[in-house]
Every structure is written in C-alpha cells, then in structure tokens.
Amino acid sequence: MLLKLFRLELKKSLRCIPVLLAGVLLFGVLFTLVGMGLSSVIYSSEAIAHATVAVVSREEDDRYINMAIDYVGGMESAALALDFEIMEEDEAMNALDKGKVIAIILLPEHVIEGILYGENYPVRILFSNESALASVFLTELTRSGMIMLSSAQASTYTAAELYYKNDHVQDLSKAYDEIDMINFNYVLSREKLFISEDALPAFLSFVATGILLLLCFSHICYAPALKRENLPFYQLLFSRQISPLLYLAVKYLVNSLNCFFLLLLAFLILSGIEFPLDGLELYFSGGAVLLLALTALLLTAFALLLQQLFSDAAAVMLEIVFSIVMLFAGGAILPSAFLPSALLKIGRILPLPMLHSQWLSLISGGYEFSILPIGIYCICFFVMAYLVFILRKEARS
Amino acid sequence: MMFFMDNRIITNIEVRGVDFSYRKNHVLKNLSFDLPLGESIAILGANGCGKSTLLSILAGVRRCSGASMLYGGSDLCKDKKLRNRLIGYVPQTDPLLPELSVRDNLLLWFSGHASKLNEALTLPSVEMLRINDFIKKPVRALSGGMRKRVSLATALINDPQILIMDEPAAALDLCYKAEIREYLSLFHQSGKTLVLTTHDEEDLSIISVLYLLQNGQIFRSGQILRGNELINAIRGNINITAPSAYGLPNAGGFNAP
Numbered sequence: 001m002l003l004k005l006f007r008l009e010l011k012k013s014l015r016c017i018p019v020l021l022a023g024v025l026l027f028g029v030l031f032t033l034v035g036m037g038l039s040s041v042i043y044s045s046e047a048i049a050h051a052t053v054a055v056v057s058r059e060e061d062d063r064y065i066n067m068a069i070d071y072v073g074g075m076e077s078a079a080l081a082l083d084f085e086i087m088e089e090d091e092a093m094n095a096l097d098k099g100k101v102i103a104i105i106l107l108p109e110h111v112i113e114g115i116l117y118g119e120n121y122p123v124r125i126l127f128s129n130e131s132a133l134a135s136v137f138l139t140e141l142t143r144s145g146m147i148m149l150s151s152a153q154a155s156t157y158t159a160a161e162l163y164y165k166n167d168h169v170q171d172l173s174k175a176y177d178e179i180d181m182i183n184f185n186y187v188l189s190r191e192k193l194f195i196s197e198d199a200l201p202a203f204l205s206f207v208a209t210g211i212l213l214l215l216c217f218s219h220i221c222y223a224p225a226l227k228r229e230n231l232p233f234y235q236l237l238f239s240r241q242i243s244p245l246l247y248l249a250v251k252y253l254v255n256s257l258n259c260f261f262l263l264l265l266a267f268l269i270l271s272g273i274e275f276p277l278d279g280l281e282l283y284f285s286g287g288a289v290l291l292l293a294l295t296a297l298l299l300t301a302f303a304l305l306l307q308q309l310f311s312d313a314a315a316v317m318l319e320i321v322f323s324i325v326m327l328f329a330g331g332a333i334l335p336s337a338f339l340p341s342a343l344l345k346i347g348r349i350l351p352l353p354m355l356h357s358q359w360l361s362l363i364s365g366g367y368e369f370s371i372l373p374i375g376i377y378c379i380c381f382f383v384m385a386y387l388v389f390i391l392r393k394e395a396r397s
Numbered sequence: 398m399m400f401f402m403d404n405r406i407i408t409n410i411e412v413r414g415v416d417f418s419y420r421k422n423h424v425l426k427n428l429s430f431d432l433p434l435g436e437s438i439a440i441l442g443a444n445g446c447g448k449s450t451l452l453s454i455l456a457g458v459r460r461c462s463g464a465s466m467l468y469g470g471s472d473l474c475k476d477k478k479l480r481n482r483l484i485g486y487v488p489q490t491d492p493l494l495p496e497l498s499v500r501d502n503l504l505l506w507f508s509g510h511a512s513k514l515n516e517a518l519t520l521p522s523v524e525m526l527r528i529n530d531f532i533k534k535p536v537r538a539l540s541g542g543m544r545k546r547v548s549l550a551t552a553l554i555n556d557p558q559i560l561i562m563d564e565p566a567a568a569l570d571l572c573y574k575a576e577i578r579e580y581l582s583l584f585h586q587s588g589k590t591l592v593l594t595t596h597d598e599e600d601l602s603i604i605s606v607l608y609l610l611q612n613g614q615i616f617r618s619g620q621i622l623r624g625n626e627l628i629n630a631i632r633g634n635i636n637i638t639a640p641s642a643y644g645l646p647n648a649g650g651f652n653a654p
Contacts, residue, residue, distance in 0.1 A: 004505055012496050224496055232488035235458035236506070240481065 009254040013225040020221035027217045051102040052083045054092035058109040103127045208360040209332040216323035219299045220316045226307045260296035281365040294374045301381035308388040326352035351377040409433045411467040426613035437591040442610035448594040456486035456561045485552030489563040491544045495537035506551040522553045542573030559590040566597045
C-alpha cells in the first residue's frame, strides 16, 4: 500500500511538470523583461525624474563649493535624481516653500577653512516634507560626502606634517591651496573605482532575487499535487495501515524529490552556459547540489503548510505574497539602506532571505555550506503542516 | 449464499457496544445488533441521527473504542486484514483522487499486485459496473454517475462479501440513481451482503431488512415500510413490528419497542 501510495503521489507530482515548465517560461520571460527594464532605467544616461537642491553659500571664495557641486552633480546616482543650484538664501527659502526645491544645503561661512583646519562648521540641510524619496538620496549623499571629506582632510594634514618635518613651514600657507586642489583632483579621479566595486554585488543580488522569485512563483504549479483530498479518502486511507504522518511524509518527499531533480537538471544545463554578465558564475559542485536540495525541501515544506492551512486558491496566492514579502523584508528586493533596521532584523531570520544569501554566494562563485537554519525551517514547516493536518482531520471528523 | 469460516457456517456479524459521542452529542448509545449475512440491509433515520457514523464504524474507517464486530471467532474491529478483505465501503462523498486516472484510483485500493489488476477487473461484481470504457480517463473528467461507479469499483475491487454504502443515490440525477440501484440489486442477488443508508424511498425496493436509528438506539423492522408509515417510523411516531412476526431471521440483540 505504501509503495502504491508513493507511486501514485509521484505520478500526481510528475503531472505538474508541463504546467511547471510553462510557468517557468512565462515567469522567466516576465522577470527578464522586468529586470531589463529596471536595468535600463537605473543605468540610463537620462534622468528619470529630477529634483532640485538649492545650495546657499556664505563663503566668500566659491571655488571649492563650485568644484564640490560639479563633482557631486556629475555622479551617476546623484544625477539620476538631483540637480544642484547655487542660490541666495531668501530665494532658496522661497523655492522650498513653493516646492520648487526639495532641500536647501546651507553652507556656513568659513566652511572650507574649517574643513582644512579640522574645525567643524556644521552644514545645515533643510528638507521639504513632501519629497521623502529624494530626501533619502540626499541623506545618503551627504553621508558619503562626509566620509569623502574626512579622507581629504586627513591627506591635507599629512601633507602639512611633512612640511613641518622638513622645515618648510614658511611655504605651508602658500601650499595649502595647491594641496587642496590636488586632493580634490585625486578624489575626482577615483569616481570610476567606487562605481565598479559597488555595481557587482548589487547586480548579482538582484539576479539571486530573480532566481528565487522565479522558483517561488513556479512552485505554485505543484499545488494540485500538494492540495488536500476529501475526508472520506483520508478515512479510508488511514484505515489501511497508512498513518497520517506517513502519508504526509510521502507527499512531502515525493514532491521535494521531483522539484529537486528539475532544479538539478536546470542547473546542469545553465552551468554549461557562459553568461555575458560579469561576475555571474554557475559551477556544478557538492555545495550547489546541497543548495538545490535545500531549496526544493524548503519551498515544498512551505507550500505544504499553506495547503494545509488554506484553501487551494488562497494557498497559491499566499505562497506568492509571502515569498515577495519575505524577500522584501530581507532586503533582497529594495536595497537594505531604504528599509527600517527593525524590518531588516526580522527579515534576516526569515527562510527566503537566508536562501537568498546562499544563492548569492553560489552564483558569485563561492558557496559555503549552511544547512542548519534552512534545515530547521524545513522541519518546522513540515511539523506544523502535520499538526494542522491532524487538527483539521479531527475537526472535520 | 453461505458464509464459512473454519468449516463453520456463519449467518451474521454480531455488532456489540457501539457507543459514539461527538462533542457533547451522544450520537450512538451502546448499540448492539446483528447484521444478517446475505441480506440487503438499509439503515434509516432522520438527518443527523448517526447513520453515516454507524456505517463508518462498521466499515472500520472510524474508530470506536469498546465496540466489537464478531465474525465467527474473529473480532473485525481488531483484525483489520480480515475486515478489509470482507468489507468494501463506499462513503457518501467519492473517495477518489481527481487528478489520477480511474485505473490509478483502483490500483491504490487494490490489495493485490498491480499486474493482477486486470484480472480483478473481470470479477462479476466489478465487470457489471462497466468501468473499462473509461478506465484511462482522469476522474475529474467523469460525470457524477461514472464517479459513483468508480467509487463502487474501488470498494469491490478486492471482492468483498459485504458492501457498505452511504447514500448511494446522493447528488445523482434520476437516470444515474436507477443505474446505481440496478448494480446494487445485482450485487445482492449474487448472494452478497449489502448495507446502506438512504433517504430515497425508491432504494427500499432492493432492501430486505430495515433498521431504524432513533435517539442513538437501533430498532429492526420486520417489514419494509412505505410512504407515511415510513416517515412516521423515522420520526419515532409508530412502533416497529418485530421481525420474527414476518418470518425474517431473528438475528437477536435488537431492541423492539
């Protein structure tokens, strides 16, 4: 009886494959189009929307200010969303009130001097309440600016120290301007380096997110094989030496195996392809097989639990919703800088973000084994599915 | 038809001590009665009186601690293998896997090896259901009547001597009802035992013994009641005649009011 049950559950599971392949194709095309669309928006040379930031300077010598604004305004990320415009204070305040600018950067007198001599004359930034997203960009930008200025300042002091040590103090005041100009020039020439170092993991992270979303979305095609049967069927089955635990374990195992072998097949095919994307590497290894098995076990356990808790259609819908929510909370959809830290803390202990980080490490060429947390989630989901199954059966009986 | 076990003739199954409560509702109150073998038996009663519960206990799909079903020297409540060989059960809702074919569904409940299934399909009780016409079709593509025939076939595929069926005509149109009734009649005529519950008076045409379930107690009627007489009996408004008066075998253990 057990072998027959295994065989029939396998048959049910295998019958899901044509729909599954169609699903993978459909969602694959959809995700690729969305990915390409987003990529062209993010890396396009044309800005998608501009907000203006007013810069009010009380500094007499505007050379450095102009240079800094030119530098920041020339950055790809800043140019995407922000325009910097030097204004008089009254004009800027008026523009902020009317919503023409999203923020005002108030540079105090002697700000450059202060930076050079290590004194802090705080720069005030006034935000408009209506431009939350652009404000986030600006906040991130000022944070980066602070770090950049700290490094520039350190190099200025280093140069000054060298003048002192070599008894050239008398030349120092003349040399300051030159040192600062050299500093800025070197900072500017490092722009490319920052972009290339940053872009790689961010891009791969989105690839990993895309893979996981594709897997989660396609996994809904297993719903007919995982759904609940009617009570008389269960009553008859359990009167024939098949326990509920055994039945559910067979269902779980069969569908996980099916999912795993399909993933393995897809991985074997994809690992033979050379991707035209820098940094994306798929190597067949023991670690890769383990990750594929964990992915299959986790997705099936989660779907099995949802099928026990909800009706067929609701379970399918929730499988999609929960996978998006989990990946979002784990910072896999939007960069973590945009998410509240409390949400990120919760997100990082959720199963899909854990799986995401493992997929990310796999596709970037180095996979480290980490079975335990996801394994525990698989067991928990299965045990919960079993308990719900028993409670539901008892209640319906 | 004679039923034998260890060279002894067995005429009935002695059902004893069936007591069942659902939450605070005492549905079956320590029932004891005999099921005469070779008869076609109907268990009647008002909605919610526990007919389906009683059938599921007799079929062994619902546990009932303290109950016994003595068949010869064996207790069918304990000897599951014997019970599964002896009894086929068709619940009110078809216990089928809709994604799978008729053949796969039969295979699940067939106790023999898969290669012997074709042989089992030639059993008279299964063959008369004419499921070979659509055996490769998925169950979800079948009509209600066809599904009921497949449900019957899953219960009969191991050639049981007793068929227990809950509401054979439920949710079927008139044409299918008549069809199913015909199968059941043929099954009984082959000398086997039929136990069913029904709300359809037409089904009583194939019944030889009637049990009435009232207030958790079972009463056996010696005659097949019709029309208002039947309605009144189900409502508990009339006394039921003891079976011995009508020449039916007195199986013993029943309560006559």
